[in-house]
Amino acid sequence: MAEDLLRVEGLRTVFRNSSGLIRAVDGIDLSVPRGRTLGIVGESGCGKSMLSLSIMRLVPAPGRITEGRVLLEGRDLLKLSTAEMRQVRGGQIAMIFQEPMTSLNPVHSVGRQITEAMRVHSPKESAGALKEQAIAALKRVRIPSPERRFDEYPHQLSGGMRQRVMIAMALACRPRLLIADEPTTALDVTVQAQILDLLRELQEETGMSIILITHDLGVVAEMADEVAVLYAGKVAERAPARALFEDPQHPYTLGLLGSVPRLDEERDRLLAIEGAVPPPFAFPEGCRFHPRCPFAIGPCREGQPPLREIAPGHHAACIRAPVEASLALEDAA
Structure with missing residues (x-):
């Protein structure tokens, strides 16, 4: 058995409004071994994206994490200071957010957005060195003419290209864990296949672990080693992918x-x-x-x-x- 890179224990994230207490994530336990892929599935509203935001400590106000532990290599991320957590994001855990067109800033070039993420973790690097690394990251995700794309804006790229930019940004600092939240949503089937092949190749190349959040059971069957099925903020079933689909x-x-x-x-x-x-x-x-x-x-x-x-x-x-x-x-x- 591979050693666990990430363990989530009893995680609870709640919101409070005029309707009462909203339990978006309600006592979830799961683990992700090194170099493996955990698929998380369920209908909209089951808590998949809120779980990923809780792991990253990006829960929007007025939400808050009230219980549990998020252990990355034994280190509880919920006990870190804001500055310490900022170094974990991108450097050790990265995330591909839903809808790359809205996740990318439309008024900045894609190159600037990639280098901005890299500058946080490499503040002493020169602008020229960061640009070279960003172009190398675009090459790694199979973007043609990366030198030219570096200076282009999100609206000049196709949906598949924008998704590749998001992957390049997420992997620029070579994180140990990648959280991919609906990475193939709104892409046609050929581009979906390309993105999944790319994620698989990058995982083999870098040895990173992946949490893959999706509605698409076909994607889970193809990519995941283990699957967690979420319903109403809780894990309904968790099993190796083959066992889950067969039984x-x-x-x-x-x-x-x-x-x-x-x-x-x-x-x-x-x-x-x-x-x-x-x-x-x-x-x-x-x-x-x-x-x-x-x-x-x-x-x-x-x-x-x-x-x-x-x-x-x-x-x-x-x-x-x-x-x-x-x-x-x-x-x-």
Whole structure:
């Protein structure tokens, strides 16, 4: 087993407004081994992006982290000062944010934005040296004519090129951990494949770990070594990728997988998960998925099921697990 680079233990991030206490991240535990990829999946509103912002300590006000630990190589990031955390961001953990067109500053050239990130961690480097390193970073992410692109602005680049610039910026200081939040959203399938191939090549080249946040189960199947399924601010299921796809154990995971067409199966209709993710200020009592779950029974409404190990390395927060996945899919249909 590879040593863990990152461990998240009991992490809680909350907001308070007129609706009450909003538990955006509610007691999450996960780990990322060195050189491996953790996929995080779930519907919109399940807490995926807020989890990544919590790890980076970029939770927007009035949100705050109230409990837990975020251990990077044994060092608790939640106990660092603001100045110490600023050195961790970019240098040890980097993040590719959603929507590169809005994440990149439209009034600055892409080269200036990359060198600005590098200057924070290499303040003694000359402007010329930083420019050379930035151009090398653009080359590394397969951007053609990087010397010319260095002086161009985000609006002059295609969506795929902007995403490559975001990756170049994130990897400029060679971080140990890369958090990629929906890195292929709004890209056509050929560009998606190029971006995923690029991330895989860079991981092999640098040995970095990756947290890959996405809605796309196909991307997870292709990239991830382990998968954490989030629902309503909690981990519903966590397992090695192969085990999760071959033998899902939480009804929510079954629903997600059942809604995706497969070439190796004939099915009259795809599954649909009824209802919607509850708002974080109005989570139901008991299992948070039970109002939408076709397998719910009385005890599901009485208490939150713990995330427990039901097979080696395979955890599920469901009182009915383990189940035979194929039979459960048939029952749900």
